[in-house]
Amino acid sequence: MSKNNRKTKVLLAKTSLDGHNRGIKVISKWLSDAGMEVIFLGQFLTEEMVVRAAVEEDVDVVGLSFLGGEHIYAAQDMRLEMKKQGLSDDVIFLMGGVIPKEDTPKLKEIGVDMIFLPGTPMEDIVNFINDNVKPGK
Amino acid sequence: MELNLKEKAAQAYREKCNITETDSGIPLKNCYTPNDINVDELEKKCPLPGTFPYTRGIYENMYRGRLWSRRELCGYASPEATNERIKFLIDSGESAINFIVDVPTHQGIDSDHPRAKHDIGRQGVPLCTIEDAEYIIRDIPLDKISVNVTTLGVVQPAIYFAAAKRAGFKLDSLMGTCVNENLHYGICGFNPPSFPLTWGWRCCLDFIEFCMNEVPKFNPLSIDVYDYRENGITAPMEVAFAMTTAREYLKALLQRGIDIERIAPKIATVTHSSEINFFEEIAKLRAARRIWANMLKNEFKATSERALRYKFHVHTAGNSLTMQQPLVNTVRIAYEALAAVLGGCQSLHTCSYDEAQGLPTEESHELAIRTQQVLTYETGVTAVADPLGGSYFVEALTDEIESKILEYMEKVEEAGGMRKAVMSGWVDAEIGHVQYEKQKDIESGKKPVIGLNKFRKPLEEERIMPAHEVPDEMIKKHLDNLKKFKQNRNKKMVSESLEQLYLNAKDPNINLGHAAMEAAEAGATMAEMRGTIRLAYGDGFDPFDQVEPEFNASFATK
Numbered sequence: 001m002s003k004n005n006r007k008t009k010v011l012l013a014k015t016s017l018d019g020h021n022r023g024i025k026v027i028s029k030w031l032s033d034a035g036m037e038v039i040f041l042g043q044f045l046t047e048e049m050v051v052r053a054a055v056e057e058d059v060d061v062v063g064l065s066f067l068g069g070e071h072i073y074a075a076q077d078m079r080l081e082m083k084k085q086g087l088s089d090d091v092i093f094l095m096g097g098v099i100p101k102e103d104t105p106k107l108k109e110i111g112v113d114m115i116f117l118p119g120t121p122m123e124d125i126v127n128f129i130n131d132n133v134k135p136g137k
Numbered sequence: 138m139e140l141n142l143k144e145k146a147a148q149a150y151r152e153k154c155n156i157t158e159t160d161s162g163i164p165l166k167n168c169y170t171p172n173d174i175n176v177d178e179l180e181k182k183c184p185l186p187g188t189f190p191y192t193r194g195i196y197e198n199m200y201r202g203r204l205w206s207r208r209e210l211c212g213y214a215s216p217e218a219t220n221e222r223i224k225f226l227i228d229s230g231e232s233a234i235n236f237i238v239d240v241p242t243h244q245g246i247d248s249d250h251p252r253a254k255h256d257i258g259r260q261g262v263p264l265c266t267i268e269d270a271e272y273i274i275r276d277i278p279l280d281k282i283s284v285n286v287t288t289l290g291v292v293q294p295a296i297y298f299a300a301a302k303r304a305g306f307k308l309d310s311l312m313g314t315c316v317n318e319n320l321h322y323g324i325c326g327f328n329p330p331s332f333p334l335t336w337g338w339r340c341c342l343d344f345i346e347f348c349m350n351e352v353p354k355f356n357p358l359s360i361d362v363y364d365y366r367e368n369g370i371t372a373p374m375e376v377a378f379a380m381t382t383a384r385e386y387l388k389a390l391l392q393r394g395i396d397i398e399r400i401a402p403k404i405a406t407v408t409h410s411s412e413i414n415f416f417e418e419i420a421k422l423r424a425a426r427r428i429w430a431n432m433l434k435n436e437f438k439a440t441s442e443r444a445l446r447y448k449f450h451v452h453t454a455g456n457s458l459t460m461q462q463p464l465v466n467t468v469r470i471a472y473e474a475l476a477a478v479l480g481g482c483q484s485l486h487t488c489s490y491d492e493a494q495g496l497p498t499e500e501s502h503e504l505a506i507r508t509q510q511v512l513t514y515e516t517g518v519t520a521v522a523d524p525l526g527g528s529y530f531v532e533a534l535t536d537e538i539e540s541k542i543l544e545y546m547e548k549v550e551e552a553g554g555m556r557k558a559v560m561s562g563w564v565d566a567e568i569g570h571v572q573y574e575k576q577k578d579i580e581s582g583k584k585p586v587i588g589l590n591k592f593r594k595p596l597e598e599e600r601i602m603p604a605h606e607v608p609d610e611m612i613k614k615h616l617d618n619l620k621k622f623k624q625n626r627n628k629k630m631v632s633e634s635l636e637q638l639y640l641n642a643k644d645p646n647i648n649l650g651h652a653a654m655e656a657a658e659a660g661a662t663m664a665e666m667r668g669t670i671r672l673a674y675g676d677g678f679d680p681f682d683q684v685e686p687e688f689n690a691s692f693a694t695k
Contacts, residue, residue: 017240017256019326022368022456025569026576044328044681046252066223068240069495069607070255100226100494100604101460101596117596118460118493119589122580 006037009014010061012042012048015078018068023097026077027125029065034126046079047074054087062087063094071099072106079111092132096120160414160584161371163537167566169529173491179532182427186481186522190430192423192535194481195446198519201524205477206233206484207509208285208450212262213496215615216272219262223277225499229506233315235486236273237261237287244331244681245290247664248612248619252681257612260496264293265664266622267657269615270300279306284313285359285450289322291339291347292666295653298352303658314356314406314450315348317341320382325364327391331680334560335672342389347650349395349403358386358404363452366410367574372421373538377545378564379407380428381555393592397437401444405429411473411480413456416534418473420523422449422480424539428546450484451477458493462588463602466490468684471508478518479525485509496605512627591642619662626660628688634659635669636692642673661688 012028014021016097021043028040066074075095082093093106094101096116104115118135142147158164166173182190187197196202209231209473211222223234239261241253247265248257257263277284279301286297294315301311319341323329332340341358348357362379370378381403390400409425411418421675429447433439453473458466467490474487489497489507497505513519525531552558559565578584583590634656649670656666668678668686678686 016643017244017252017328018260019240019243019328021326022572026573029569029573029574043326068256073255098494100602101599102601102604114158121590122576 005013008036008061008129009059010036010038010063010129011050011057011063012038012053012063013045013053013063014065015045015047015050016066016068016070016074016130017032017044018066018070019043020067020097021064021069024063024065027065027096027122030122031126032128034128037058037068047078048079048085048112051081051085053075054082054091055085059091061092063096065097066095067098069098071095071097072110075107075112076112090134092129094128096125106116142272147362159372159417159534160412160653161417161538161541163374163417163534169533172527173529173533173614174536178665179527182536182678183526183532186198186526189434189442189444189445190427192427193523193526195426195448195483196479197522199491200478201522202518204232204513204519205482206505207231207513208233208283208451208484208486208631209237209502209505209536210235210237210287210452210486211285211502212239212260212628213605214258214611215368216260216262216264216269217614218258218611220275220277220500222380222499223273223652226502226506227277227282227424229503230510230646231506233283233285233484234277235285235287238293239263242293242663244287244328245664245667246331246684247662250664250679250681251683258607258615261287263286263615264296265619265662266297267296267299267303267616267660270297270621271295271303274300274304279304279448280310281356282312284311285317287312288315288605289317289319290667291344291649291653292340292657292663294357295650295666296657296663297655299657301617302654303380308352309354311352312354312358315344315407316361317344317358318360318382320385320555321361321364321378324559324564325361325368328680330676331678334556336674336676337644338389340670341388342393343649345386345390345400346393346395346405347648349399351650356403356406359408360404361408363410365568366412366454367456368568369456369575370568371571372412372414372417373541373545374567374571375410376421376425376542377549377553379409379425380432380542381546381549381558383429384432384436384555385556397433397439398441398444400447401433401439402441405444405447406483407447407449409449409451409477409482410454411451411477413457413469413473414474415476416531417538418476419480420531420534420538421542422451422477422482423523423531423535424542425449426481427535427539428542431451448483451480452486453477455488455492457586458490459589460493461593461599463490463493465588467504467508468491470505471512474508474512475516475518479514491602491605494602494604496607498603498605505643542564578634622687623662630658630659631661631665632688632691635661635665635688637690638666639673639692641670665689 033039146222186194240256345357430445552563638652
């Protein structure tokens with residue numbers, strides 16, 4: 001629970017043109033079954049669209065999925081857009097997908113709060129969100 | 138809680154198998170006997186290999202007649218880099234070529250489109266112009282080796298043909314395959330507006346017909362049910378989607394007046410998956426052959442052997458690979474490849490062990506080929522056709538899975554057939570349900586995955602593998618080439634060729650293959666051609682509504 005005891009609100013999306021969507025669809029349903037309010041915005045979106053939705057929906061978490069090797073550039077663009085639209089720093093920025101372990105320090109440096117590598121148990125993702133969303137801010 | 142060594146040892150020593158069903162849920166007995174198969178029917182259902190209904194294989198002597206093609210999927214960075222990798226793979230012993238276009242190309246946009254920037258050359262090779270295709274095929278004897286072009290629609294393969302022609306090959310000497318399948322496009326992760334079932338469907342059919350007349354050695358459709366399977370569906374669903382998709386294409390092509398005996402052999406080149414549930418995969422492939430032969434004979438009244446033989450390429454399952462303990466993947470890949478061969482495949486792609494973190498490196502790509510070479514030259518499994526034929530278990534499982542496939546094909550037909558079922562969202566919903574259940578089984582440990590939910594190591598103990606890189610400078614060079622190409626071409630010729638393509642697209646009775654090849658030769662880009670067809674159908678030029686056409690203003694308003 002966060003923000004005045006409402007459900008934790010999670011926005012999931014795919015920017016870039018990569019089509020692999022199995023992971024993010026499964027995670028959408030998983031987080032929803034874990035009691036969160038999940039918006040899966042869709043695929044092939046621009047960073048502008050995703051951040052606008054995050055602002056409008058006042059979400060606690062934004063999660064993007066990448067399986068095409070484009071994650072570093074996409075993370076940079078996403079961070080810039082978050083800044084541009086003034087998305088609150090309290091919003092947790094997550095990434096997951098086919099991402100080499102060696103790229104995680106770089107992604108954290110760019111400002112991704114957590115990177116979930118292939119094979120991460122769903123429970124770890126649920127726990128990370130529950131532990132890091134600040135209640136009633 | 139961690140067990141101590143003593144407890145671990147005691148538990149391991151007394152461990153027993155608790156598997157009681159296949160991955161798709163078919164119950165398994167402890168042992169199979171003649172009572173599990175109808176011996177009288179076996180003669181009819183499983184006669185010698187090379188005999189209808191081909192359960193035991195499509196050729197009498199199978200691999201003694203011809204080995205399967207060792208065909209590794211490849212494509213990255215730039216056309217030049219991809220050409221280098223293709224040559225490396227041939228040098229390492231692959232026996233057929235399989236190149237895949239990158240994601241922007243799949244989406245019908247050129248590399249200089251603003252939305253393409255992060256995706257160029259990441260999951261395939263950019264194919265924007267005839268020059269790109271010329272780089273890809275440089276020094277490759279296209280009339281001596283089969284080339285699978287993993288793309289779809291009439292435009293992109295026409296660019297490849299145009300380049301082959303320019304390199305001096307006659308169209309009727311080209312061998313190969315093109316995926317060219319429209320129904321799975323939106324379902325398996327591509328942007329439906331980029332290639333909708335309106336003009337996209339026509340482009341696929343036009344390409345098939347074009348090849349039948351102009352490029353007769355080329356198989357213009359390879360229904361790709363691997364992509365469905367990667368989304369988490371079961372083995373019976375995979376085959377059912379293959380058959381019901383084929384049925385849609387066959388019906389549409391028959392409506393165009395093409396003879397079933399001519400068309401069936403051209404589209405019976407399906408791309409299947411091979412997952413880790415060993416016997417189920419073998420039974421699946423055996424059952425698929427039998428279903429195809431019966432469907433073609435009974436439903437489509439085909440009689441020739443070529444029409445009744447179901448050929449397929451197998452791609453070992455990317456989704457079975459783990460980032461954890463990646464070398465274990467080599468073992469999975471080997472078993473999956475063995476299942477494909479025991480199932481009688483004609484062509485095989487073995488994955489690379491590092492694919493759970495990115496594209497294969499040169500080293501891992503080579504090991505994938507070596508895996509096939511060990512199968513081919515060391516194991517001896519190639520000597521005997523359908524070595525598992527007559528096994529009480531395998532025959533019973535083949536029967537069982539066949540009835541599950543037929544049952545599911547009925548469900549697809551009840552949903553209106555594959556085309557309608559895709560359009561209504563039925564297929565998507567079916568996949569969504571199954572993939573979620575499968576994930577639950579992995580999370581709970583019901584489906585063991587070594588290194589992932591069993592015998593997992595802490596992340597810190599996992600070694601870091603070198604990841605394959607797509608060098609920025611190669612992408613930059615490709616973009617420079619594209620820019621120069623666009624500047625140097627004869628604009629009048631491009632404009633005229635696009636106008637012809639536009640006019641032909643307006644007339645559903647004209648095949649788009651010729652105009653697409655001519656436009657490619659004149660210097661039109663892939664996105665310009667796709668955009669021209671879009672305009673003829675009243676869609677915007679650019680699937681992402683961001684780019685204005687350079688040429689179409691003059692004629693697209695007529």
